[in-house]
């Protein structure tokens with residue numbers, strides 16, 4: 065029986081569970097002997113003119129070797145915007161010189177012999193800032209009253225799309241419009257940012273950092289530091305979660321490398337959690353206006369989304385997220401007309417980047433809310449409105465009005481499976497009973513149907529490199545350009561190779577995240593790993609068998625086509641005479657048995673699914689509790705159900721968290737008020753139920769494995785289903801919409817307002 | 823100041839700053855890096871270890887407060903022949919870890935939950951682990967792992983007896 069599709073426990077776990085993984089801050093590499101600790105001094109003012117930085121007192125503090133300020137980096141060009149369509153004046157200095165643009169903007173760096181000394185000395189650096197008005201929120205940014213980059217003449221980083229034609233909703237019997245917020249959230253990987261750097265005599269630098277893609281980060285280092293990338297050896301050790309926020313290098317990482325050169329000693333940096341919450345990328349942050357128009361029979365004819373993306377102070381991936389939201393605007397529906405338009409805006413906050421789903425959850429949340437609003441307006445069950453408008457099943461590519469080409473899909477079946485598993489009719493009956501009785505705890509039932517894009521071109525193409533070598537001792541090594549941070553690639557890629565070679569997974573090691581060993585790669589992001597990185601390993605294994613067959617044919621003096629893989633042997637046997645063959649290991653002993661390949665996918669894939677969520681809302685306190693979450697997530701063929709389920713669970717938790725409680729807040733002066741885990745309402749085990757998973761698998765033709773991506777399904781499907789459920793619980797009281805997070809206070813206010821008839 | 827702390831059965835005396843946190847003592851003085859630090863407000867539980875039979879967040883305790891004490895970290899759980907502790911085994915079998923950053927603290931906290939309640943319900947496990955945050959797993963498989971470990975009996979709620987090694 066094939067190992068593919070079975071619940072294989074992870075090969076990485078025994079080490080993780082006995083000695084612990086080795087994260088960047090755990091490294092004891094001898095090249096880091098005597099490393100100094102870097103402590104960033106960060107602006108405590110959101111926006112202002114930097115008048116002076118006085119390091120004299122800090123320089124006297126115990127253990128301080130150097131204090132670096134903007135003057136020391138004057139030779140290094142500021143970091144340009146990451147995309148050509150962004151206003152080119154919006155560059156990022158390495159250390160603030162004339163202006164600070166968010167609380168957390170680096171102003172200086174203290175280098176000390178020991179860690180605790182850095183915190184002491186950083187406090188002693190005197191920073192004088194003349195405050196300017198903060199720009200918090202997209203409305204303030206769009207007014208252009210206060211500019212972050214006066215040279216740019218505007219806070220608009222980029223604009224996408226045109227206004228809808230004036231007659232867009234003409235002829236619709238019902239038109240519903242609603243402003244909604246997809247709030248800023250913090251990715252909070254439990255391992256914060258960390259980096260270490262050491263230069264060698266030959267002018268090369270080794271940089272270790274916690275990141276989702278070593279090769280991409282190395283490219284950025286090279287560009288920013290104006291270095292030949294071949295002189296940079298970038299290693300991502302074990303990585304403690306990323307969720308999109310560890311895509312690409314952070315300026316601090318490259319700066320650690322620069323600092324090590326500057327002081328002539330290795331340097332390491334690991335941020336604190338409060339530094340992480342104010343300085344790492346945040347996610348989401350869209351202010352949306354959705355309008356949906358159609359007929360009273362439930363047919364939706366036109367849908368429009370117009371939104372402003374908060375990008376924070378310096379352009380990062382946030383500036384490109386609107387394009388993904390716009391691409392995925394039509395979702396699973398066959399609406400005849402779809403319109404999308406957006407602006408990316410600078411605000412005096414930390415930059416926005418990718419966060420699990422990156423642009424797709426925002427599209428789905430808006431759309432699934434809009435469909436519910438439309439259903440409520442015409443007084444029809446939201447499941448019926450969805451069924452009426454879902455695209456029919458297709459197995460030939462379908463192109464949407466916004467230009468996405470979906471590969472395969474059957475959305476109605478996904479919805480029906482989820483509703484059936486939930487016991488939808490009985491849930492509605494129970495809801496009716498509670499409403500009838502006027503219970504304090506009301507039932508809410510929410511749903512969402514989604515389609516997303518995975519394996520989109522992230523700049524490294526829609527392909528991935530892999531190499532595979534069998535060694536004379538019978539072990540094998542896979543090299544991959546994908547870079548796990550909890551997804552279990554070591555197990556998954558070993559399964560794929562083992563399936564074709566017969567070498568047990570324990571004997572297959574997977575190497576990733578080291579640019580000297582794997583110079584090319586696209587990293588792990590956008591749920592691309594299995595469908596591209598895994599497919600590359602699959603292709604490599606096939607090529608290795610072909611190579612082995614040629615060599616074995618010569619050696620055994622048989623025709624190559626008479627040789628077949630004998631999995632029990634971990635080698636090749638002559639057809640019809642099992643046992644009379646040669647192992648891959650024996651062939652490797654004669655001559656290196658190695659293949660290097662690159663898989664190219666024709667296009668991305670479009671996984672889909674449906675979620676149904678049940679909440680109980682205490683209408684007196686406003687507190688909502690998720691009691692059930694039922695999910696269909698169709699990601700094509702599943703390689704390892706255990707790993708796929710883990711990915712789904714984690715995403716649901718983050719979706720529930722965004723819908724119910726998580727939100728990054730700044731006060732009107734731009735001060736972060738959720739800058740520790742004591743303030744940021746991070747979801748714990750008590751706020752979540754156990755999840756109910758429903759299986760469905762529609763393979764994709766885009767790769768030999770039939771696999772689509774699964775990493776982001778949870779946040780895309782669960783977030784709107786939970787939000788819809790909370791609103792549904794109080795809809796009979798006259799509540800039409802509640803923005804996320806649907807905190808007790810917000811729900812309470814919405815109920816009060818509805819009851820007061822205002 | 824001088825502290826004598828037995829970690830995973832190994833006693834040692836070290837000179838430390840009075841303000842050194844136990845978490846940093848374990849990581850930097852004793853070289854045991856499984857214990858992770860995920861916050862600076864005693865919120866995440868990544869640093870959870872067992873001190874004299876109680877689970878504590880080692881970022882909240884000074885090394886000097888542990889003077890004369892017995893500390894067990896993740897590294898001290900498996901048997902001498904590498905045999906996994908029931909909680910370690912259950913975390914593997916139930917896929918209770920992804921990136922692994924919360925895992926050392928989560929495993930130690932799970933042992934504490936089982937020490938107090940050898941057969942906890944879903945709700946009781948969730949409440950017992952409220953002080954330990956995980957961003958990857960959605961807690962679903964962690965809860966299952968703790969319940970699976972409970973089936974191993976009382977051993978699941980115990981850390982290995984520290985051997986008295988003569989210094």
Ligand code: FES
Pocket residue numbers: 858859860861862863864865866867868869870879880881882
């Ligand atoms: S590091 Fe100790 S609780 Fe977070």
Ligand code: FES
Pocket residue numbers: 254304305550918919920921922923924925955956957958959
């Ligand atoms: S496994 Fe990553 S934080 Fe828990």
